[in-house]
Amino acid sequence: MQGDVAGEQSAATSARDLQPPDHVGKSDLRAPVSEDDVRQMDARHERATRRLKANVERRVRDRQLVLALARDGFQGQQYEHFVEELARYGISVLRGWMHSGYIFRLTAERGFGLSPHELELEDLSQDSELREELATMTVASALPSFRQRALVEGRWSHEGGASITTYFMGACLYAFPNEFRRHRAAEERHRRALQRQRAVHEDVVHPLSTCEDVAGRERVLEELRSIRDPRARAAVALTIDGYTQEEIRQLLDERSARAIEGLLYRWRGKARRRHGGEQRG
Template sequence: MRSSDAAQSAERLRYDGVLVQHFRESGLTGPRWDQFHRQLLGYGLAIVTKLVRSGAMFSRCGRHGRYLQQQAISPQEAEELASDAVFEGFIYFCDRGLLGKQWSVEHGQPLAEYFVNACVLAFPNVYRRWQTRMSGWRNVDLLDSFASLEQVVTEGTPEEAVVEQQAADAAFQALSEDSRKLLILHEQGYSHAEIAELTRLTPRAVEGRIRRARLAARQRSDEDR
């Protein structure tokens, strides 16, 4: 490493150390913490999503002794897996790295890099839950139409209604199977907490996925009209 690079790395570690000390003293609260954790989550999500989509996440996990059987993952499912891994990695990062004082300047690892590694360590459990859900979904019947879930009935002609129905069907089928199941359970009256228990997600993750699925379906439906 060149001397200039070494100096920059040392300065970054020093800054990280000051920042962490402030966060520990404040109990992870305050405007500075709010800004930092939003930026960190955004950074982590971008990195982890790329790792999952490229398949590099599996080799990263293997280097940590956590070997996984890689399956084909759609782009939307990759984003959802990354989101869950970042959420759980952030908990690990806060509880152990910051409050538990496992991170320190002496270890020589930048704070952002430590966070990404925390997300990598969280990924195996997230991935195994996803595999279990994908297997369990086979026992849930899909609805034939997205219209029964969320379609707004038009007051136009029968021909317009057919177009609306076709657009709704296409929008529903364009969603990942996992997203369609969540919408079905939600429409059947299950609460976020109940769906979380069935799918082994957190209620917050369920809420976010349902919101993204509805948005994706609406956008696809609008494009197909």
Template sequence: MDSSDSASAADRLRVDGVLVQHFRESGLTGPVWDQFHRKLLGRGLTIVAKLVKSGAMFSRSGRNGRYLHQQEIPRQEAEELASDAVYEGFVYFRDRGLLGREWSVEHGQPLEEYFVNACVLAFPNVYRRWQTRAHGWQDVRLVDTLASLEHVVVEGTPEDAVIEQQVANAAFATLSEDSRRLLFLHDQGYSHAEIGELMRLTPRAVEGRIRRARLAVRRRPEEER
């Protein structure tokens, strides 16, 4: 690192130090905090998603002593894993780094770098939960009715209804076990928050996954007609 880079890094640390002091004094409230944490989450999600999709997240986890058995992750689920890691990393960043005063200028690590490292530390638990969801709950059966899932309602003969039900069953068969469980719980009247507690997801993540699963179910019959 040349002198100009060193000066730039030092300036960034000083700015981060001023921000952190302000955040701690304000109790992590106010417009400056709101703008900062939204920007941090967006930037962090971009970085963490790239790490997960490229597989670099596994090597970084290994360097931290958390070795994971890497397996292929579908692109959409990789983005969801990244989102969960960023959410849990942010909790660590907020509670331990800022409020717990674990972060300091003297450590020489910029805030964004500290935050990304917190997300890396959170990833192993997020990944293991994903593996459990992906390979567990094989005995979960979907309820027979599709009405609460806003599926196609057939107004015709009983034979038409049987055919439509078969098409719907085929569409559900293409969903992942995770998506099936989400739709099952939602159909049983669980709220997004309750499903999130059961599956260790944020309510927003639950809402997004249910929406994508519904779209997948609706599109399949349309594509096969």
């Protein structure tokens, strides 16, 4: 309620400022507008015009790009390049939103009450790898529905006021809550597992096992970062977490489990060739 009162006071103050002062006479009303006032107004108008023009030009370029992608059925090399650039942009923006916590305000505005704990906000602010993982999974989850709805079904239009990247970030905001809830559930399972382990063993953590665990995690993260395709990266990450191919298919909204198997097969082949080259070198 305090904010409501403050808002009313601010609005009232602003309204008073728009009224002429009591000492102004009729002769003053004929005074010309100063050159400084005109310059300020012209500058504001010019900035607004430039922003509007840039937005229109960007949406026109997006329309031309979408028409070109549509000619190939939203597949092929040009589409893959488009997806790669879009994914890179989406991951970068999501990481920034998570670092500041702004993403929870945006999701709340869309009806997702995630109610993050202070410790969760702190983790997202300090843990770059966590932000990378959540951003990658969110983008991989958003891409299939974005392709179908925005592109194939033509729900995105350059006349709608949003660029294609802005539209895609909207799709990411609808995918993020599920990814965050999965992360939260995984953290809770891990916490309970540690509690059960402590109940059985007095000495739960051995220094050597901790070092090995950290080293293993670093190797896994390094391997994941080397995968350029966000869908393949998400499939590999989910496989490492113990999800079945059918579960991964549902999470990534792929056509079949065979599609997931194909992603993993191609990744394994590239990984074998890469590691084989490193050993020979």
